Amino acid sequence: MRDDNDPLIVRRSERSDGLVVARQAPPASTASCSATYLAPAGSAYDPPSRVGLAIMTNHLVTSGAGSRDRVTLARDLDRLGATLQAHCHPESAEVTVWGPAEVLSTLLSILADVVLRPRFRGEDLERVRRQLFERQMRELSQPESRAEREMLRAVFPTGHPYRETGAGTHTSVSRIDRNDLIRFHRDHFTASGAQVVVTSPRSGPAILSEVNRRFRDFERETSPPMPTLPPTRRVSATPHRIDMPGRSQVEILLGGASIPRDAPEFAGAFLANEVLGGRPLLSRLFQRVREAHGLAYHASSELEAMRWGGLWMAQAGTGPERIARVLPILSSELERIRSERVGSGELDEIRESAIGEIPLGVETTSGAHDLAVEVTYFGLAPDFFRRWPATLRSVTPKEIQRSAEVAMDSSVACTVIAGPSRSPRASQ
């Protein structure tokens, strides 16, 4: 397969204003294309008195832009058979358009409008504010999101960019006005520090030319300064218990600060997490909690390595009467991955599974596009996913153990148990 047609090769170039433009071929036999603009506009950039501003801005850029109000924008996308989605992460915000490959130019024009010329109409602001209020309440009322929220607050000190989920509070979101949105958009939807990633059968030069034509006239070219990162602190070993009566299931969560994506331990930590709970069906948590003991429907772990730092979590959802059996398994498996070398048979199986999964990731344009966004955002080599199998095969059991010690440091981790103290059906 030529590089130009290989969805696992992501070529990028940087414009003089700092905007990075990347192009990836779509998977063979697909008829769609996708494009994403990523901006340094994540919730970590929220001013302390305006937490929620990044999410609101990100939502609102897709609520009418350029000559289109929100309904016209929705209808135009429907006519094209396209979708437009916005996501806000701690470090970045992204807007993604997907649709038929033959209308890429129109889709890029819409994406550029959304990025450069949002309307921020008052009625849309009020609608998104109402939706954010409801999301805040949901974070507090659902055991899973409540546990995660409490864990972030326990692990990351005040002022840390990963401490908040970004939804804010009723007070902070109530304060946000149109001027805040306009300022945040001007300062964060920039050229420098941002990326445009396009998955399309069109050639790299054609994509670059199209992006250059559409994405110009940024109000501000320079990117915002990176937030300061206060050091993470030692966390109490006592589990945080949040009683949430009336629910059926308890969420048990162990988690803490971890390594950034460019850390030398990343490949080892990736495999350590796969062995612990990341690899579907094969992982130790799934095998012990669900398959051996039948204690929970879900038991897993994840490692989220970002640019500035990271986060790892091991979790399980179970009935309140089973907490005492599930929690020790989570704790002991965490300790085991940190203190013992993984056996070669187990490692081979997990590793080959992770490697074999790569073709499944590029079955669809959307799946392939996600990989291209990852390569571009983290500045990985153009052929990162082509070489990823060899990288994983070179990691030794000793390196995995050492990486787990660093990336899953239990001294800066905590345990949160959120949910009912007794089953609601127990009293019936």
Add this chain to the structure above:
Amino acid sequence: MAKPVRARRPRVERFRLRNGLSVVLAPIAKSSTVSVWVWYRVGSKNERPGITGASHWVEHMLFQGSPHYRKGEIDRAVVKVGGSLNAFTDYDFTAYFSTVPRDHLSVPLDIESDRMTRALLEPAEIERERTVIRSEQEGNENWPEFRVAEELGELAFRRHPYRWDPLGFPEDLVALTPRDLREYYRRFYGTRNAVLVVSGGFEPSQVRRQIRALFGRLPTLGEVPDVAVVEPEPTGERRATLSGPGTTPYLEVGYRAPAVQDPGAPAAILLDVVLGGETRLFTVGRGWGPSGEHPSARIYRALVDRGLAVRATTQYRPRQYPGVFLIGAQAARGVSLDQIEEVIHRETGRISRFAPARSEVLEARRKVRRGAQLAYEGASGIGFRLGYFSMLGGERFESDLLSRVLSVSPEAVRAAAERLFPAERRVVVGYEPSREAPNAG
């Protein structure tokens, strides 16, 4: 009738083995993956009170061992070659799927042929799985939307098995025995009742040989189940209000809706697009998940744009037997369920009396057409679509249904609304969140 619409779909070959197994092959020369799906025409519709949840439980047990694959080996065999696998149980059917790199197609084919009629269903494993399934249900019960859906099903259906969720009643999950599950499996699983779909990168003649060798030797088993119970026409509105932990009040209104083969289904599908904005059957993926925002759709404009709700949509997913057309909304803070319900009744009344503008219907039809054109993407997605439509109808069912949807007129949409939305056909379930101690935030 409008001219037939061709979605961008792969060339498909269909044949049937002597033991009754239907096979659908969709080769995609350039695909580096291959997906194997087995669809059984058995779902919660085939259960009865006392054994509700049996279809879903059997689905779990088919991962727990068969003659050649002991417990854990099915997962391991697929995942270790980089594949992914899963299964799901619906009201009308149960589906199992594995997607693997194309060189490993023989792995899922071997697994599916092994467990089609010979799953072990060992009592100890059934017992262990009981807690897992209960845990799955508990996770769902944390969500008000799940509780509302459960209640709405129980109100909408008095006799028909669509009354319960495929997870089953909690009391049945306690009482079901290994014997119940084995009988259920033996009765419904087999070649006569299944459709095998293979999609993605493979060489058709070779796969035909493999399928004949692996599946052709299986006995002719599997009852083709029809549901004899007929739900009587509703004769009056039914309603309930639940309470529990939550955010803001939530409301679902359900209306008795036509079965997928009913001549009224195409107009109801387009009515769903006009009111709620989703194209469901004609979209990439399963179209079953939570709706995105559709600012051009009527219900959204009436509720979300006017500040009464934070989200609002409709859902008509046609089933084998008459099901439910849903309208749901999460109230904005300070807005009551009564206010939401009033607007829903006003909108359903309006479209029942006045046909939508031709331009509005053309927009909806165009959206469906575009969705259908892009819906076939990726080996897994293609396998899903071919199997799913096989469960709903025959070989040309999808294209026939699409053509019929694309010929629905504005007056047909109005007439569909008039048939669907009378007050005596509706079920209203509200969820009022209980007061909880405020959090300092």
